[in-house]
Amino acid sequence: MADIGARIGRWVTVEMLIAFAVLVTAPFWIEAVGLYQYLGVEVLIWMIYALGFNLLLGYTGKPSFGHGAYFGIGAYAFGLAQHHVMTNIWLGIAFAILAAGVAGAMVATFISHRRGIYFALMTIAFGQVFWFTAVKWHAVTGGEDGLQNIPRPDVFSISLKENEALYYFALVFFCIVVIALWRLIHSPFGKVIKAIKQNEMRAGFIGYNVRLFKFLVFTISAGIAGLAGGLFAMAQGSAYPDVMSLQVSGLVVMMTLIGGGFVSFWGPVLGTIIFFVARDILGALTETWLLWYGLMFIVVVLFKPEGLAGIWQDLTRSRRSRKESVEASPLPSLRR
Amino acid sequence: MDFIIGLLPFIVNGLSLGLLFALIALGFMLIIGVMELINLAHGSLFALGAYLAMVVISPHVPWLGAFGSWYLGLPIVLRYVLAIVLAPALVAVVGMVLEVCLRPTYGKDPLYGLLLTFGAAMVLEESIRVVWGSAEQMLQVPPVLVGPFLFGGMIYSKYQFFASAFAIFIIVLVWLFLERTPYGAIIKAGAHDSEMVRALGINLTRLRLFVFGFGTALAAIAGIIMSPIWGLRPHVGVDAVIPAFLIITLGGVGSFWGAVVAGVLVGLAVGITAGFASEWSLLSMYLLLIAVVTIRARGLFGKKSILEA
Numbered sequence: 001m002a003d004i005g006a007r008i009g010r011w012v013t014v015e016m017l018i019a020f021a022v023l024v025t026a027p028f029w030i031e032a033v034g035l036y037q038y039l040g041v042e043v044l045i046w047m048i049y050a051l052g053f054n055l056l057l058g059y060t061g062k063p064s065f066g067h068g069a070y071f072g073i074g075a076y077a078f079g080l081a082q083h084h085v086m087t088n089i090w091l092g093i094a095f096a097i098l099a100a101g102v103a104g105a106m107v108a109t110f111i112s113h114r115r116g117i118y119f120a121l122m123t124i125a126f127g128q129v130f131w132f133t134a135v136k137w138h139a140v141t142g143g144e145d146g147l148q149n150i151p152r153p154d155v156f157s158i159s160l161k162e163n164e165a166l167y168y169f170a171l172v173f174f175c176i177v178v179i180a181l182w183r184l185i186h187s188p189f190g191k192v193i194k195a196i197k198q199n200e201m202r203a204g205f206i207g208y209n210v211r212l213f214k215f216l217v218f219t220i221s222a223g224i225a226g227l228a229g230g231l232f233a234m235a236q237g238s239a240y241p242d243v244m245s246l247q248v249s250g251l252v253v254m255m256t257l258i259g260g261g262f263v264s265f266w267g268p269v270l271g272t273i274i275f276f277v278a279r280d281i282l283g284a285l286t287e288t289w290l291l292w293y294g295l296m297f298i299v300v301v302l303f304k305p306e307g308l309a310g311i312w313q314d315l316t317r318s319r320r321s322r323k324e325s326v327e328a329s330p331l332p333s334l335r336r
Numbered sequence: 337m338d339f340i341i342g343l344l345p346f347i348v349n350g351l352s353l354g355l356l357f358a359l360i361a362l363g364f365m366l367i368i369g370v371m372e373l374i375n376l377a378h379g380s381l382f383a384l385g386a387y388l389a390m391v392v393i394s395p396h397v398p399w400l401g402a403f404g405s406w407y408l409g410l411p412i413v414l415r416y417v418l419a420i421v422l423a424p425a426l427v428a429v430v431g432m433v434l435e436v437c438l439r440p441t442y443g444k445d446p447l448y449g450l451l452l453t454f455g456a457a458m459v460l461e462e463s464i465r466v467v468w469g470s471a472e473q474m475l476q477v478p479p480v481l482v483g484p485f486l487f488g489g490m491i492y493s494k495y496q497f498f499a500s501a502f503a504i505f506i507i508v509l510v511w512l513f514l515e516r517t518p519y520g521a522i523i524k525a526g527a528h529d530s531e532m533v534r535a536l537g538i539n540l541t542r543l544r545l546f547v548f549g550f551g552t553a554l555a556a557i558a559g560i561i562m563s564p565i566w567g568l569r570p571h572v573g574v575d576a577v578i579p580a581f582l583i584i585t586l587g588g589v590g591s592f593w594g595a596v597v598a599g600v601l602v603g604l605a606v607g608i609t610a611g612f613a614s615e616w617s618l619l620s621m622y623l624l625l626i627a628v629v630t631i632r633a634r635g636l637f638g639k640k641s642i643l644e645a
Contacts, residue, residue, distance in 0.1 A: 061445075122626075132619050295455075298452060302440050
């Protein structure tokens with residue numbers, strides 16, 4: 001067991017290698033399947049966002065309906081750092097993560113002792129406060145139009161002006177986030193947050209400081225959202241309040257759930273791909289694609305809350321273990 | 337003293353806004369109480385009510401033919417009253433369909449119900465966009481209710497007073513229904529302990545269906561009254577559902593007067609801040625919520641409930 005293979009396996013899994021391989025080659029085939037380079041950048045950014053979000057929703061069982069706020073704060077922080085401090089990519093990214101993390105930590109101090117629906121409601125309230133501030137505080141955020149002309153600074157004198165270059169830059173962060181989250185989830189810390197999801201009160205009785213763990217998870221998740229937001233500001237060349245609204249915050253919840261964030265690490269990644277492919281394919285067919293996407297979401301919640309990853313697991317598992325998975329439902333009721 | 341008088345119009349504005357907020361929150365609260373469900377689609381049903389009322393008041397449907405032109409010849413007051421009765425009834429049917437869809441989520445984590453209604457909100461809003469378009473629409477009101485009037489040297493809007501009076505009327509009606517009828521007693525008992533109510537031999541399935549219909553009908557009424565003030569666009573649902581859940585959290589889950597008091601409080605906070613910084617007026621309600629809930633975890637009048645589990 002203690003051989004080198006197992007030690008590497010703690011950090012990188014086969015699934016990760018497959019995912020990385022697919023994503024590394026994506027710019028070479030994405031146009032061949034009728035999509036475009038920029039979509040790849042956007043998908044990667046939202047994957048990072050959704051993976052960070054799933055730490056909160058899927059692993060700790062705490063829904064946040066205002067997570068767009070931290071994504072937006074990251075984007076604004078990146079833009080403001082470029083405009084007012086200096087044009088440097090690392091500074092911008094650091095600012096984005098830090099600002100969103102600090103905002104998340106601030107909110108977490110208010111809500112980390114809340115449970116159940118109250119937690120969800122408070123995340124909406126705080127999300128709205130940030131969104132509202134972004135819309136109204138013209139002097140800093142530029143109001144509804146947002147910050148314009150955010151540059152894409154060079155990385156070690158490599159230009160990111162091309163979408164392919166930005167794609168690989170984002171991919172590096174994606175890999176870091178995937179590996180870091182995987183380690184975090186399979187560490188003692190990860191065990192505790194899963195215990196909190198199963199039964200918060202019992203986790204507290206065992207002696208874990210539930211409040212502290214929820215605080216940390218929320219802050220980390222917000223920080224990752226900030227990273228994604230910073231990259232998004234670069235991709236779009238602007239930062240605007242729309243991404244902070246309740247609807248767009250809800251999209252990340254939907255992506256995570258449809259993909260199967262409750263049962264699989266890769267759920268959010270799948271969900272993001274489905275969302276963007278649905279947006280581009282359904283969107284080309286009909287203007288009302290959100291209607292169909294919403295209906296799809298309802299069907300998933302009703303019939304297969306485990307999402308796509310859950311369906312995949314059902315198909316690949318043997319009959320015996322399928323029975324077990326039914327008995328251990330993905331999100332056991334939190335009501336005692 | 338001058339300061340107070342200068343503030344008076346804002347206080348009046350705030351009060352009337354607060355009463356309307358309370359009206360939105362009431363239906364929301366009934367559903368939370370009995371179903372233990374946060375209905376995020378409440379705002380979209382609010383918008384749907386207003387759109388349906390618009391259709392009832394001035395239908396632009398060519399195939400109605402002679403009946404259509406006869407109908408449009410009727411006095412607007414009559415059509416308006418018809419809309420206030422008919423549109424909520426139609427929305428109640430939509431609400432009941434939603435309740436039937438929600439049934440598989442009962443007994444599971446409350447998160448699933450929340451997510452489902454979130455999806456429903458999206459579907460409803462998009463459907464409104466498909467049928468009526470994204471542009472801002474107008475809900476016609478009887479001319480009697482439009483226009484300003486003077487009182488004590490200040491100009492007030494007639495419609496605002498009508499809306500407040502109507503909101504009070506509905507709030508009192510709901511209160512009487514809950515307190516003075518056997519059905520109200522069942523609903524209150526259901527909110528307290530639905531398992532026990534079932535054990536007493538009351539059909540819980542039907543009770544939930546009925547409460548959901550009733551709650552969504554209230555949302556529709558609020559939408560009809562509110563839309564001449566707020567304007568009518570598909571997006572308006574979000575503007576309505578957020579104050580509603582805010583008021584419920586502030587007032588405390590499951591408390592009738594909590595919802596009314598919190599509604600008025602939020603309205604006053606928004607109205608008075610509008611006097612000083614109109615741009616930021618809506619922010620005050622979030623800050624009020626955060627301030628109150630930080631001190632009193634269950635809101636002003638809240639009791640321990642299943643939603644905290």
